[in-house]
Amino acid sequence: MKKTVLAFAVAAAVGVPAAAAADTTLYGRFNISLDFVDDANETSHQLASNSSRLGVRGSEDLGVMGLRGVYQIEAALQSGGSTQAFGGSDLTARNTYVGLASDELGELRLGKHDTPYKMSTLRLNFFADTLGDMNHMSSRWAAVNAGTDSTFYRRLDNTMLYMSPNFDGLQFMASYTTDRSDDTPSNPALDPTVSTSDKDQPAWSLAATFEQGPMFVTVAYEQQNNTAYDFAAFGQPNEIENAKAWKVGGTYQIEDLTLAALYENLDTGTDYLGDRDSFHIGAKYQLGQAYVMGSYTNAGDLDVDDTGAQMFALGAGYALSPRTGVYTVYAHTSNDDNAIYGLAGSGKSKGVGPTNSAGGLAPGENVSGFQVGVTHNF
Structure with a gap:
């Protein structure tokens, strides 16, 4: 009732007729944490808002073919x-x-949206929006000068998304993004070996999920066209290539224990960097209103040596009510000599990467952090 009243208030403030706002819902989430982090150069503490949000959503029966x-x-x-x-x-x-x-x-949705590739494995990510988020290492490559589009954990504007009905546990998703950067007529490139200003940068993403009883499995594929790589500093030719990714994973629940596993391959499309594999495993155990969890993620080398890394995370939480909870997480990333993975790149705000004394990236250095946080959904 309170959400409906607030939704009407929001609608009134922007001049929406009451009838049009009848099926409107106001919702949100706060996730605030105090983080203690070590970026290999110094330690610090900081207050962060992690994927906190405020939203309005609604629907209208169109009276035609069951459409809304x-x-x-x-x-x-x-x-x-x-x-x-x-x-x-x-x-x-x-x-x-x-x-x-x-x-x-x-x-069918038109606008800005998470890609099917991103959405397909959200359920596997027990540490979502914390220092231990698996997407600090999965869905990305993090090596020196690894290109402008170094992640497949994306929410893209200029996107058309289709989600199928649920066919007895089986569902499909597909999206097409007209351009990841400048969705206007292209201009001549200043440097055609690096610049993509004369090229559209579309992306398309596919995923399928299946759920039955305690089992959930998913497979996903994504392609990001015309990704630019500047390799001049390494004595290599610059490249503009199509980056590709695919993954398969799932969860399985055994009473109060939930297990997760993921395998992924990312292909930069370039001769210099090549591709890399990664895997992730996780476990979460529910103890009434409390829970404990842990995960391990391993990113293999690109074709450049020593660009792999490992991350492990431990955490626990307690539900104070159906809407409010507290949690604590510790995470550590260990980089090979040419890798620059950190605790950043997901919904976790104020993430940190390996840093040197001059404030630049420090390949091969390790990053760690500990946090305590509170969440509230409404």
């Missing part, structure tokens, strides 16, 4: 690129779209 009009506006309440806990808040930084939905036909 759907929409969502989801704001990010976090630092972004700012040094302040909420300094980077943005009204449409998260999934924001309009579309059509049907129980029989599925749902």
Whole structure:
């Protein structure tokens, strides 16, 4: 009831007719933590907002073929690129779209959205939006000068997403992004060996999931076209190539214990960097209102030697109520000599990477952190 009243208030503030706001819901989540981190250069403590959000979503029965009009506006309440806990808040930084939905036909969304590749393995990520988030190492490569699009953990603007109905536990997702950067007519490239200003940078992503009883499995594929790589500093020719990724994973529940496993291959498309494999395993055990969890992630070498890394994480939490909880996490990343993985690159705000005394990246150095946090959903 309170959400409906608040939703009407928001609708009134922006001049939306009451009838149009009848199926509108206001929702949100806070995830605030105190982090103690070591970036290989110095230790520090910081307050961070981790994927905190405020959203409005709704639907309207169109009265034709069972179709509904759907929409969502989801704001990010976090630092972004700012040094302040909420300094980077943005009204449409998260999934924001309009579309059509049907129980029989599925749902089409147009706007900004997580890719199917990203969404397919969210359930495997027990440490989501914390220092131990598996996507600090999965879904990305982190080596010296590894290219402009170094991650497949993406929320892309200019995106069309389709989600199928659920066929007895089986579901499909597909998306197409018209351009990952400049979605306007292209301009001539200043340097055609590096610049992509004269090229569209589309992406497409596919995923399938299947759930039955205690088992959940998923497979996903994504391609990011015209990724630019500047290798001049390494005496190698520059390249503009299509980067590709695929993965398979799942979870299995045995009473109060949930196990997760993931295998992934990322291909830069370049002769110099080549591709790399990774795997992730995790476990979470529920103890009434409390839980404990752990995970291990291993990223193999690219074709360049010593670009692999390992990360492990331990955590625990307690549900104070159905909507409010507290948690603590410790995570550590160990880099090979040419790797620069850190505790950054996911929904975890104010992430840190290996840093030298001049403030630059420090290949081969290790990163660790400990945090305590509180979450509240509404």
